Amino acid sequence: SGRVMADLSGEEPAVVARGGKGGWGNSHFATPTRQCPRFSKPGLPGEEYEVELELKLLADVGLVGFPNVGKSTLLSMVSAARPEIANYHFTTLTPVLGVVKVAEGKSFVMADIPGLIEGASEGVGLGHEFLRHVDRCRLIVHVVDVSGSEGRDPVGDFESINAELEKFNPELASRPQIVAANKTDMASPEQLAAFRGYIEEKGYPFYEICAPIGEGIEPLVYAISQKLDTLPPIREYEVDHVPLEERERLARNVFDIHVEDGVYIVEADWLIPALGMVDMDDYESLQYFQRVLRQSGIIDRLEEMGIQEGDTVSILNFEFEYIR
Structure with missing residues (x-):
């Protein structure tokens, strides 16, 4: 895009891509009643950009x-x-x-x-x-x-x-x-x-x-x-921050739902690691994924859109029937 994301001429470090939220290991889910959890929680993906680093000599x-x-x-x-x-x-x-x-x-x-x-x-x-x-x-x-x-x-x-x-x-x-x-x-x-x-x-x-x-x-x-002696300091470039909507692209709870041929299609990039860790044959794992969908507001949105029991939901090409 040509935007200036950082000017590295000063002594302060600059962050142009923020890391994603860290995950939790199996031990985090261990409780007195679930002493041997069979799944962990991976981190969310961080920001990713292709950037060009350009050298401009610092000379008076x-x-x-x-x-x-x-x-x-x-x-x-x-x-x-x-x-x-x-x-x-x-x-x-x-x-x-x-x-x-x-x-x-x-x-x-x-x-x-x-x-x-x-x-x-x-x-x-x-x-x-x-x-x-x-x-x-x-x-x-x-x-x-x-x-x-x-x-x-x-x-x-x-x-x-x-x-x-x-x-x-x-x-x-x-x-x-x-x-x-x-x-x-x-x-x-x-x-x-x-x-x-x-x-x-x-x-x-x-x-x-x-x-x-x-x-x-x-x-x-x-x-x-x-x-x-009469001139201002060496020029620093004005930083053009990445728009907030781009920073929120991978943020939790940001999703889009639309209906195609009777199928409710959910788009949410941050769900990729969560879905990747779900064991479809494990009841606890499925329960965890259901809680993620409920806490993020996806299930509430589906219900607002009039989803009925037995309707098909597609999340990142993973399809299942909606059950209340």
């Missing part, structure tokens, strides 16, 4: 950008993380986390989000698998190859990645973002000025860096830290 800052723009290099320069770094696309195949220390007792977590290219939100490249990790980030640092060293346009790259973020989750388009123009050593002054003008006109903070030699990185880190 997410590095996004085209492959080979220097995200991994930047992360390795500001943290102890050691991502694989090489001069080819998709060097980073898994998200990499690093802790960036700003001052004594102050730090933040940065994640290198790999594989974002045009079409990532539709599954192109590696981006579709890793875009979800950006969801948790409080701040996005958009790394752009300002030199256009691979024949791409920095402005086009910037717009393409932002478009993919918006297609994946429109809320990401409004997430705070800082632009880091990398590979400044390979860019001309005209390229830098043109790109800076474009980004600042868009209203984004702009920083020039050369990640391999650490140039411009310190001002960028402090700008990130200051921005994080």
